[in-house]
Amino acid sequence: MVRPYGRWIMPNLRKVAGTKEVAITGASVGAVVTELVKRYPALAANLLLDGQIRPHVIITVNGHSTDDVDAPVTEFDVVSIFPPLAGG
Amino acid sequence: MNGWNGKILEIDLATLTHKSYPLDMEMAKQFIGGRGLGARLLWDLVGPEVEPLSPENVLIFTNGPLTGTGYQTSNRFSVTTKSPLTGTVLDANSGGYWGMQFKKTGYDVLIVRGKAQKPVWIEVKNGEVAFHDASALWGMRVFAVTEKLGQDNNKRNVLCIGPAGENLSRIAAIMNDRERAAARGGPGAVMGSKNLKAIVVEGSTRPEVMDKERYKFLMYETKKLLAASPLTSQALPEFGTVVLMNIMNNIGALATRNHQQTQFEGAEAISGEELTEKYLVKNQACWACPIGCTRISKTEKVEGEGPEFESTWAFGAQCGIDDLPAIIEVNALCNDLGLDTISAGSTIACAMELSEKGYLDSDLRFGRADQLALAVEAMAYRRDIGAELADGSLRLATKYGHPELSMTSKGLEFPAYDPRGLQGQGLLYATSNRGGCHMRGNMIGLEVLGLPKLIDRFQVQGKSSFVILNQNSNAAIDSLVLCKFTNMGVADEYFARVLSAVTGVEYATGDMIKTGERVWNLERLYNNREGFTAQNDTLPPRLLTEAPTDGPSKGWVSKLEPMLKEYYRTRGWDENGVPTPKKLAELGLAELAEASYR
Amino acid sequence: MIDPRIYETFREIGEDLYAADMISSHGGNLSIRLGDRVIIKRRGAMLGRLKPHDLIETRLDKNDSGVVLASTELLVHRAIYLNTPALAVCHCHPRTAVAFSLSRDEIVPIDNEASYLLKKIPVVTEEFASGTPQMANKVAEAVKNYKIIMLRGHGSFATGQTLDEAFMWSTILEEACQIILAAKTINEPFKEYRAMSEAYSKF
Numbered sequence: 001m002v003r004p005y006g007r008w009i010m011p012n013l014r015k016v017a018g019t020k021e022v023a024i025t026g027a028s029v030g031a032v033v034t035e036l037v038k039r040y041p042a043l044a045a046n047l048l049l050d051g052q053i054r055p056h057v058i059i060t061v062n063g064h065s066t067d068d069v070d071a072p073v074t075e076f077d078v079v080s081i082f083p084p085l086a087g088g
Numbered sequence: 089m090n091g092w093n094g095k096i097l098e099i100d101l102a103t104l105t106h107k108s109y110p111l112d113m114e115m116a117k118q119f120i121g122g123r124g125l126g127a128r129l130l131w132d133l134v135g136p137e138v139e140p141l142s143p144e145n146v147l148i149f150t151n152g153p154l155t156g157t158g159y160q161t162s163n164r165f166s167v168t169t170k171s172p173l174t175g176t177v178l179d180a181n182s183g184g185y186w187g188m189q190f191k192k193t194g195y196d197v198l199i200v201r202g203k204a205q206k207p208v209w210i211e212v213k214n215g216e217v218a219f220h221d222a223s224a225l226w227g228m229r230v231f232a233v234t235e236k237l238g239q240d241n242n243k244r245n246v247l248c249i250g251p252a253g254e255n256l257s258r259i260a261a262i263m264n265d266r267e268r269a270a271a272r273g274g275p276g277a278v279m280g281s282k283n284l285k286a287i288v289v290e291g292s293t294r295p296e297v298m299d300k301e302r303y304k305f306l307m308y309e310t311k312k313l314l315a316a317s318p319l320t321s322q323a324l325p326e327f328g329t330v331v332l333m334n335i336m337n338n339i340g341a342l343a344t345r346n347h348q349q350t351q352f353e354g355a356e357a358i359s360g361e362e363l364t365e366k367y368l369v370k371n372q373a374c375w376a377c378p379i380g381c382t383r384i385s386k387t388e389k390v391e392g393e394g395p396e397f398e399s400t401w402a403f404g405a406q407c408g409i410d411d412l413p414a415i416i417e418v419n420a421l422c423n424d425l426g427l428d429t430i431s432a433g434s435t436i437a438c439a440m441e442l443s444e445k446g447y448l449d450s451d452l453r454f455g456r457a458d459q460l461a462l463a464v465e466a467m468a469y470r471r472d473i474g475a476e477l478a479d480g481s482l483r484l485a486t487k488y489g490h491p492e493l494s495m496t497s498k499g500l501e502f503p504a505y506d507p508r509g510l511q512g513q514g515l516l517y518a519t520s521n522r523g524g525c526h527m528r529g530n531m532i533g534l535e536v537l538g539l540p541k542l543i544d545r546f547q548v549q550g551k552s553s554f555v556i557l558n559q560n561s562n563a564a565i566d567s568l569v570l571c572k573f574t575n576m577g578v579a580d581e582y583f584a585r586v587l588s589a590v591t592g593v594e595y596a597t598g599d600m601i602k603t604g605e606r607v608w609n610l611e612r613l614y615n616n617r618e619g620f621t622a623q624n625d626t627l628p629p630r631l632l633t634e635a636p637t638d639g640p641s642k643g644w645v646s647k648l649e650p651m652l653k654e655y656y657r658t659r660g661w662d663e664n665g666v667p668t669p670k671k672l673a674e675l676g677l678a679e680l681a682e683a684s685y686r
Numbered sequence: 687m688i689d690p691r692i693y694e695t696f697r698e699i700g701e702d703l704y705a706a707d708m709i710s711s712h713g714g715n716l717s718i719r720l721g722d723r724v725i726i727k728r729r730g731a732m733l734g735r736l737k738p739h740d741l742i743e744t745r746l747d748k749n750d751s752g753v754v755l756a757s758t759e760l761l762v763h764r765a766i767y768l769n770t771p772a773l774a775v776c777h778c779h780p781r782t783a784v785a786f787s788l789s790r791d792e793i794v795p796i797d798n799e800a801s802y803l804l805k806k807i808p809v810v811t812e813e814f815a816s817g818t819p820q821m822a823n824k825v826a827e828a829v830k831n832y833k834i835i836m837l838r839g840h841g842s843f844a845t846g847q848t849l850d851e852a853f854m855w856s857t858i859l860e861e862a863c864q865i866i867l868a869a870k871t872i873n874e875p876f877k878e879y880r881a882m883s884e885a886y887s888k889f
Contacts, residue, residue, distance in 0.1 A: 014361075056318050058537060063339045063640025067542045080338050085537055086319040086576050087329030087360075087381075087397045305885035309805075316802070534847070541848040549689055550720030553773050557847065560771065580771075581831070585889065598830030601771040654721040 016042045029059055030069030032079050046083065056084035090298040091153030091591035092116050097195045099210065099217065101282050102143065102202035106217045111196050117593055118676060121152030121196060123179040124567035124607040126168025129197065130177060131610060131680065136618050140172035140274075141256060141281040143203035149190065149287070150198075152569045153591050156191035156295050157303075160310050160578075161571035163188045163375035165264075170618075171273035172281075173258040173431070173480050174499040174523045177614040178273040181569055183374040184265035186245040192291030200282065209237070209248075209286040214293065222285040226254060229424045234266045237288050241265070242375075248286035249276045250426025252468040256280050257478040259431035259467075259501075263423065267393035268374075271428035273500060273522050274480075298592035306586045310578050314378055317577035319539075324381040324573060325371055329397035330360035332504070332532075333405075339536060339545075340639030341509035342401070343502065345408045345454050346437040347495050347628075350506045350636040354410025358400055362412055379573055387413040395419035395429070398526075401504035402433025407440060408454030418460040425468035431480055434501035436463050438481035438494055439473070447488045448476075492629045497524035498620070507631055509641030510535050512543075512551045515651045516558070518625045521611040527572070529558035539576065548647045552655035557601075563611075564604030606675045609659075609667050613681055622665035625652060688725060688741050692718070696727075697736045699853045703778050704734025708860060714778040714841070717763040718849055722746050724764060727757050758817040762843070765819075765826035772829065772845035776852035779841040780860035782867055783807075787836040793862070794886050796869060800862035801880055805889035807859055809836045816840070834859050 014020060017040050024039070026032035033053060037044045047057060059066055060080045061073060073079060092111060099106045119125045126148045138144040148168040155162050165187030171178035190198070193212045200210075207222035225233055230250040239246045245265055252260035253276030260276030261269040297303045314320045323331060336342040337355035344352040356362065367387060373380035382393055395403075395416055403415045422429045440456075442448035450473050452459055466474025476484050481501055485494040495502050500523025507514030512531035520528040533539035534554055543554065561580055565572055568583060575583075581597040588594050595603075615624075626632075631646045656663060660671030672678045696716055703709045703716075714733050717726035724746050727733060731740035744752030744760065746767055753760065763775050786793050793807040810828050814820040825843050828835040834844035834855040842859055846852035869876075 054318075056323075056538070058335060060335075060338055060640075065339065065536060065538065065542055065545070067538055082335050082338075084318040084323045085331050085335055086323045086539075086573065087332040301885070302888055305882050305888065308882050313802070540846070541850045543848065544691060547689070547691070550692075550718075552721045553719050554847065557771050557773060579833075581833070584831070596831035598770040658721040 016040050025075065027072060028069065029061065029066060029071045029073060029079060032073060033059075033069070033081070047081070058082040058085060090296040091157070091587075092121070093191070093194050093196045093293065093295070095195050096197040096199065097212065097217065098199040098201065100202045101200065101204040101208065101284060104204065104208070104219045108195070108215070116153075116196070118603070119607060120564070120567040120587070120603055121155070122150050122164075122166040122181065122567045122569035123168065123563060124603060125197065126150045126166055126179050127177055127607055127611050127614065129199065130168050130170070131614055133199070134170050138170060140170045140175065141277060143201075143282065145170050145278055145281070147200040147275070147278055147282070148197060149200075150569075151187050151191040151196060152567060153295075154568050154570065154586060156188040157297055157590055158376050159303075159307060159570075159586055159590070160314060161374065161377045161379070161574050163377065164569040164571060165190055166566060166569050167262055167270045167275050169275055169278045171275075171522065172256075172277045173274040175618060176273075176498055176522055176620065177611045178275065178522050179566065180262070180270035180272050180275050181566060182262070182264055182268045182270040183377070183571060184245070184268035185241050185375045186247050186264035186268070186289065187569065188375045189245040189289045189291055191295060192293050193289050194291060194293040198287070200284065203281065204283040207283045207285050209288065210284070211288045211290075213290045225285050227251060230263045230426050231266055231424050233286060234263075237286055239266060244288060244290045246286055246288050248426075249279045249284075250424060250468065252426045252478070253277055253280035254285075255468065255470050255478065257427065257467060257470070258483070259428045259435065259478070259480050261426050261428050263426050267423045269423065269428070272430070272525060272527070274428070276426050295590075297590050299589045302589040303586065306582060306589055310574070310582055310586075311378065313582075314574065314577040320379050320573060320577040324379050327360035327364055328371075328381050328383040330358075330363050330383075330395065330400050332397045333359040333400065334361070335536065336504060337405075339509060340636065340641035341506045341536070342405050343495070343504055343506040344405045346406060346434070346441040346493065347506060347630055348441070349639075350509055350641045351639040352405035352408070352410075354408075355405060357410040358404040358412050358415060360397075363395075363400070367412065367416060374571070377571065379571075381573060385416050387416050390417050390420040392420040392423065394423070398503045399429035399433065402430045403436075403460055405504070406433055406437040407460070409457045409460065411457035414457040414460055418464055421461055421464050425464065427464065427468060430503055431501040432464055432467060434495055435467075435477050435481040435484060436460065438485055439463075439477060441493055442485065442488055442490060447490055495524075495628055495630070497627060498522075498624055500524045505532060506641070507627065507646045508636060508644045510545050511548055511647060511651065512545070512555050514627060514631065514646035514648055515551055515555045515655060518627050518648055518652065519555070519559070519655060521608065521615060527562065529555060529562045530572075531555065531558065533576075546644060548651055550654075551651050552658045555655065556658055559608055560601050560604035562604070563607040564600045567603060567607060602675070606677065609671065609675055609677060610680070612661075612665075612667060613677065616666055622652075622656075622663070625665055688738070688743060690738075692725060693736070693738050693741060695849050696725075696741060699776070699849050700733035700736045702853070703776075703856075706857065706860075708778040708780045708856065709733055710779065715757050715759050715763070716776055716849060718774045719746065719767045719772070724760070724767060726760055726763055728755050729757050761817055761819060762822040762825050765822035766829055766843070766845060769826040770830050770845060774846045774849045774852045776844045776846075776849065776856050777841060778856055780856060780863065782863035783836055783842055783859050784839065786863050786866070787838045792887060793836065793859075793866075795862035795866070796876070797862055797865045798880070800858050801883065801886065803858060804834065804855065804862070805886045807834055807836055808832055809838050811838045
């Protein structure tokens with residue numbers, strides 16, 4: 001399950017996906033993102049840079065931040081994707 | 089010497105007199121300006137015998153050598169005093185225009201002493217000082233006073249208190265430029281205790297820059313870096329600070345219902361996305377700021393600045409409320425009354441828990457959005473239940489026999505981040521010199537956002553070094569005085585170089601961070617002199633013993649003790665949290681400390 | 687016992703340094719500061735093939751039992767931690783950068799990324815060998831003001847909040863030097879694409 005958050009620059013993640021949650025199968029974080037972009041090609045501009053996940057894009061697996069694209073995921077995991085964030 | 093004006097203005101309200109004298113330049117070089125210089129001056133002026141709300145306490149307004157030069161975000165000022173909320177050293181800083189204009193009056197520091205016999209306001213026009221009767225302004229709210237005294241962004245700027253400050257609420261803010269706040273720790277109450285309603289500044293002295301070529305180059309590079317960083321060029325302008333709501337909730341570190349939970353089911357409804365979608369009118373920026381994170385939002389009833397992330401959280405998740413228009417309205421009300429939104433919201437949340445548990449007889453309940461505005465009004469005027477709420481959650485909870493339900497360190501209400509899911513943040517709260525706060529250093533970058541690199545938020549070993557670096561760096565930035573958001577695009581070394589270019593005094597990056605360390609240690613000495621000890625470096629029992637029962641932080645409590653031990657050693661302090669003579673000598677504070685203990 | 691997550695970071699970056707030709711088999715060094723302690727490579731261990739027991743934890747301010755096992759370069763790492771805000775140090779021998787350090791007092795990158803991030807890299811000279819107090823102090827003084835510096839004819843010292851960061855500065859430096867070298871080989875006049883680049887040497 002992938003939850004793209006935010007409406008960061010147009011086209012935004014949620015609007016492009018048209019939903020708050022997408023069910024996607026993939027063995028790793030990287031595979032899930034690749035599949036997501038394949039399904040919604042317009043997300044590529046927001047998520048990828050030179051084929052890699054953009055710097056500052058934040059990904060959590062079940063609420064735990066990760067910067068490891070090889071981190072394994074199963075069908076029970078929730079991957080959340082956030083655009084670059086700052087604040088306080 | 090450039091950058092600094094080299095002059096202090098001192099006002100005695102008891103006699104309505106003023107004098108001007110040179111700034112000690114050795115002191116200025118050692119403490120830079122802003123928070124650092126303020127702490128150094130407070131050390132001499134206000135000892136442990138002084139009650140925070142007595143005429144003997146002082147208000148020290150400072151700017152820094154970069155202020156008003158036009159360097160990105162060089163608009164801020166800092167106000168230093170002994171906090172009526174915590175009893176610690178306090179500095180609060182604020183953006184907008186006032187700081188820049190204050191610098192242009194030709195002074196680096198404005199010290200306000202004593203108490204006026206009746207309400208006054210002060211006007212500083214270049215070198216001229218005038219005292220005016222404020223009887224007719226007393227009782228007036230912030231927006232009205234600001235307008236009445238002729239606020240004109242680039243020319244004439246108004247700083248004032250609202251009814252909360254007049255009524256000596258210990259969580260009252262000092263407001264400037266209508267809606268900017270130096271809020272935390274209750275500086276507004278100190279101003280109220282002096283019968284001082286407002287300070288208006290107007291000036292035409294432009295600060296001189298020593299090495300103009302180098303300065304121009306650094307400005308240009310800073311501009312490029314801020315534009316290149318997606319944080320300062322996109323995230324902050326697009327959604328403002330409230331954008332943090334969803335991520336903090338997602339990772340289970342969003343304090344909810346007075347820290348009873350770490351996730352809020354209504355987070356989406358009060359998120360930055362929701363605010364932008366439904367209530368945003370436009371962005372706004374402080375003087376000389378290319379980032380522009382300020383929101384102007386509008387509901388059926390109000391239009392104004394904010395709400396910021398912390399304010400939205402304090403009246404939202406912390407009170408179990410998901411009604412965004414109500415939050416926008418109560419935020420505007422706090423600005424108009426001159427209240428710290430974080431402390432106000434969290435104090436109401438504390439009252440809600442006390443009431444639900446039957447310890448306090450009131451109608452306040454979690455989730456009741458209709459009660460927010462009423463409670464805040466009552467707080468500012470000390471009416472009914474408001475009389476109890478006006479002095480913050482620790483005094484409230486203590487009065488009703490349950491101090492453990494106050495979510496504070498040293499009496500200052502925490503911001504949104506629940507430290508059970510963020511170990512480093514917990515250490516920050518516990519050791520912060522002005523009490524539980526995210527502006528004396530913030531671990532969210534490292535522990536959540538991956539800036540500059542993600543570290544494990546649950547890891548305990550080694551956390552102290554990150555926390556200390558953050559604290560020292562923030563103390564340096566607060567002494568400059570710049571906005572901490574620039575630091576998301578621009579590294580510390582740029583600040584050191586700009587400082588060198590402007591003043592002509594060479595600061596290496598390491599020297600500047602060392603200055604931050606010096607400031608931190610001086611503040612610590614100040615608190616020690618006030619009687620604070622290692623015992624005060626702690627968190628409420630809830631955060632140390634009650635683990636969240638669900639969400640990603642499930643099962644975690646703050647492991648403060650081992651972190652704190654490591655922190656003291658790394659700081660070069662003894663096990664009681666007192667800076668060692670060796671550390672003080674290294675920082676050039678030995679003589680100062682010795683004189684005080686004698 | 688050193689946290690496995692910390693070991694993992696050391697191992698990965700050590701491997702990468704070797705694979706990127708930035709160290710010889712036993713050369714280079716990595717360390718991090720953890721509070722009042724330092725974690726550093728064991729004396730004689732190979733950075734490209736680190737085992738968990740190859741990491742030594744020792745005190746920052748004075749010697750303890752860990753120190754006999756620690757790398758001979760502990761002294762310079764300690765000096766950096768005691769004199770700068772650094773929390774991680776990456777020392778390696780980036781070849782092109784070392785070559786440039788022989789003839790230049792500072793290296794000013796011409797490529798975009800390094801121009802952005804480094805502006806310039808000072809070169810310091812120290813006749814005393816690796817591991818002496820003289821060298822330690824000189825290096826610590828230089829990294830007070832720059833993310834990464836070159837020790838003439840020897841190698842680079844980079845600092846950061848994390849090892850990744852210090853490693854990143856090191857690779858950016860070597861890349862910048864390779865680009866300068868390639869541009870020299872092409873030997874055609876530059877078309878300057880960076881405004882105010884003439885001021886980089888003042889950074």
